[in-house]
Amino acid sequence: MYNLLHGKYCWNTVSPIRSPFTSRQKTTCPKVDCTGVPSAAEAMDNKHLYLMVFVLLPVVVLSQCPFAAQFKEIDRNHVQQSDKMEVPLEDSVRSCSKLKYRSYNGYCNNLKVPTRGMAYSYYARLIPSDDSRNQSALPLPKMISEKLYPSKPIIDKDYSLASMQYGQVVAHDISDRIMPLLNGNKQKTTVTSYLDLSVIYGNNKEVADHIRVFKEGLLKTEMRNGQEFPKLLKKPTIGDNCSDMREPGESCYDVGDTRANQNPQLAMMHILFIREHNRIARKLLQLNPNWTDEKVYQEARKINIAQHQHIAFYQYLPIVLGRKNMLEKKIIYDADGYIDDYNEDVDATALDEHGNAAFRYYHTQIAGHLKLITDTHNSTGDLRISDYIGRPQIIEKGDNFYMLGRGLAFQQSMGVDNYHDDEITKYMFKEGKQFGEDLKVIDIKRNREHLLAPYNALRKLCGLSSAEKFEDFGDVMETEHVQSLKELYDHHDDVDLTVGGSLEKHVPGTWAGPTFHCILMKQFYNTRVGDRYWYEHSGELGFTLEQLNEIRKSSLSKILCENANITKIQKDIFHLPNSETNRETNCEEIPAVNLMLWKEPKRENS
Numbered sequence: 001m002y003n004l005l006h007g008k009y010c011w012n013t014v015s016p017i018r019s020p021f022t023s024r025q026k027t028t029c030p031k032v033d034c035t036g037v038p039s040a041a042e043a044m045d046n047k048h049l050y051l052m053v054f055v056l057l058p059v060v061v062l063s064q065c066p067f068a069a070q071f072k073e074i075d076r077n078h079v080q081q082s083d084k085m086e087v088p089l090e091d092s093v094r095s096c097s098k099l100k101y102r103s104y105n106g107y108c109n110n111l112k113v114p115t116r117g118m119a120y121s122y123y124a125r126l127i128p129s130d131d132s133r134n135q136s137a138l139p140l141p142k143m144i145s146e147k148l149y150p151s152k153p154i155i156d157k158d159y160s161l162a163s164m165q166y167g168q169v170v171a172h173d174i175s176d177r178i179m180p181l182l183n184g185n186k187q188k189t190t191v192t193s194y195l196d197l198s199v200i201y202g203n204n205k206e207v208a209d210h211i212r213v214f215k216e217g218l219l220k221t222e223m224r225n226g227q228e229f230p231k232l233l234k235k236p237t238i239g240d241n242c243s244d245m246r247e248p249g250e251s252c253y254d255v256g257d258t259r260a261n262q263n264p265q266l267a268m269m270h271i272l273f274i275r276e277h278n279r280i281a282r283k284l285l286q287l288n289p290n291w292t293d294e295k296v297y298q299e300a301r302k303i304n305i306a307q308h309q310h311i312a313f314y315q316y317l318p319i320v321l322g323r324k325n326m327l328e329k330k331i332i333y334d335a336d337g338y339i340d341d342y343n344e345d346v347d348a349t350a351l352d353e354h355g356n357a358a359f360r361y362y363h364t365q366i367a368g369h370l371k372l373i374t375d376t377h378n379s380t381g382d383l384r385i386s387d388y389i390g391r392p393q394i395i396e397k398g399d400n401f402y403m404l405g406r407g408l409a410f411q412q413s414m415g416v417d418n419y420h421d422d423e424i425t426k427y428m429f430k431e432g433k434q435f436g437e438d439l440k441v442i443d444i445k446r447n448r449e450h451l452l453a454p455y456n457a458l459r460k461l462c463g464l465s466s467a468e469k470f471e472d473f474g475d476v477m478e479t480e481h482v483q484s485l486k487e488l489y490d491h492h493d494d495v496d497l498t499v500g501g502s503l504e505k506h507v508p509g510t511w512a513g514p515t516f517h518c519i520l521m522k523q524f525y526n527t528r529v530g531d532r533y534w535y536e537h538s539g540e541l542g543f544t545l546e547q548l549n550e551i552r553k554s555s556l557s558k559i560l561c562e563n564a565n566i567t568k569i570q571k572d573i574f575h576l577p578n579s580e581t582n583r584e585t586n587c588e589e590i591p592a593v594n595l596m597l598w599k600e601p602k603r604e605n606s
């Protein structure tokens with residue numbers, strides 16, 4: 001039955017435009033090196049847009065690429081970042097095709113509609129918003145949470161806490177709803193939808209510049225307690241995701257996305273990628289002493305993003321979506337060549353149904369207590385997560401960074417089911433009080449504020465039957481869940497997407513029921529195929545084949561080895577080290593990306 005369902009998915013009908021294994025792409029425009037030229041994209045990033053479009057651009061004649069006809073198709077509705085962006089895009093866009101590196105805010109990634117996937121654009125939707133539902137007739141979110149998401153810490157036998165924590169990084173890379181809410185049916189997301197480590201490098205030029213040293217290609221860090229950490233905020237606020245319950249001297253991190261401060265292990269992930277950037281940058285400069293700061297920075301950024309894309313698509317997502325399904329739908333390929341199926345008609349913009357329903361499902365994996373694990377696999381204690389929401393600096397204390405890193409690899413995550421740890425359903429954001437908020441309640445509220453179409457509509461879109469009564473949900477749900485829904489809601493069409501989707505039995509070999517699976521598959525297909533800078537592409541924006549095949553050796557385990565003082569770990573950090581093929585091993589045994597391949601021949605260096 002599930003296979004049958006798969007066949008009926010709401011699949012994008014646009015087929016890949018290029019064979020996945022073609023060699024280097026031909027370029028249609030004359031070769032122009034735009035490094036160092038202030039780009040239109042950067043102009044869109046900062047406050048100097050007018051200056052750029054009306055003064056600088058006419059002066060900096062970039063090329064004569066014949067794009068004019070396409071520019072007419074630009075969807076001006078996308079251009080909503082601010083009133084200032086209502087400018088003739090045709091001029092600024094002409095330079096997009098010359099951008100060697102991604103812009104920070106995602107502008108220019110798509111040449112046909114350059115605002116696609118850009119920070120501060122509207123979420124895309126699979127089904128238009130639905131304001132016909134009488135919200136006041138819907139059951140209270142707290143009632144739903146108590147009935148359907150009971151506190152029961154069921155531990156997963158196979159997956160590590162890293163499989164949850166890295167998921168949060170991927171989630172934050174793709175979307176972040178804007179506050180305050182706009183009118184219900186049009187919601188914006190503040191981050192680039194592309195998987196471009198915007199969490200690390202920032203979502204606009206102002207932030208990106210703020211966190212850079214502008215020397216040797218480095219991100220700003222300083223040594224504390226003998227280790228490299230990001231700078232601290234001088235005056236942290238709740239707006240920086242920083243709790244008010246700090247102790248004197250305690251602060252939060254001044255980094256590309258302030259959500260880093262939300263919980264200790266998320267902050268750790270950020271720091272791992274920041275250290276990784278600096279590690280790569282130092283190596284690149286050593287190999288190419290003539291490279292400018294900008295060149296080192298952008299090349300290190302490009303490699304860091306490529307590693308992240310590789311880990312996300314080839315190591316993390318196959319667990320969530322099933323490797324076979326991903327191969328079947330061409331979300332990944334079994335390839336050692338280039339993958340060149342970029343399609344400018346595929347819109348990578350975050351789907352509202354993804355960000356505000358389907359991908360939040362993995363809140364179920366959150367562990368309430370973070371174990372501090374020693375070399376001998378003993379736990380010397382743990383951190384209660386609700387005590388450290390918005391207080392990430394605890395990771396700097398003593399050996400915590402190291403032991404929490406071991407925790408990512410060796411602590412079990414919670415199961416992907418409808419049970420949740422009460423640390424997040426009773427104590428989240430408790431801020432010194434006895435009780436706090438319920439993340440599941442927040443999730444349900446967001447689903448409703450964003451006027452997401454009901455569960456039944458998404459079921460239909462995803463190839464399930466459109467239910468005519470509650471009992472019809474029984475095709476993918478346990479009877480007891482159908483019964484609970486019937487007791488909570490007046491009508492089967494009232495069931496919220498975030499609720500219905502979370503109760504479906506998983507598609508075999510995946511972490512999602514058919515409806516969430518379909519939404520996530522769609523999102524991640526768009527994320528990859530709609531990204532002109534995807535790391536597996538050939539051509540000027542990509543890597544040499546040899547470099548690409550080095551990138552393909554990357555793993556989150558190795559990133560921990562390189563940047564967290566870890567010396568022993570399993571190869572696949574998302575799985576616990578309890579199988580013959582994934583035993584804990586010395587870091588030297590884990591493949592490394594050989595950066596020697598980025599050494600430029602002397603001739604070009606001078």
Ligand code: HEM
Nearest residue numbers: 164167168171175176177263355359360362363366442446
């Ligand atoms: C310790 C772990 C985590 C905590 C404490 C946490 C907490 C939160 C909070 C407080 C929000 C904002 C709620 C709101 O006001 O709307 C949020 C949003 C979200 N979370 Fe989590 N989360 C965690 C892990 C995860 C994981 C593992 C995933 C997915 C794999 C995830 C996916 C999302 C998504 C997609 C959003 C909404 C993004 C958007 O605004 O578009 N989170 N989370």
Ligand SMILES: [Ca+2]
Nearest residue numbers: 173192194198
């Ligand atoms: Ca992003």
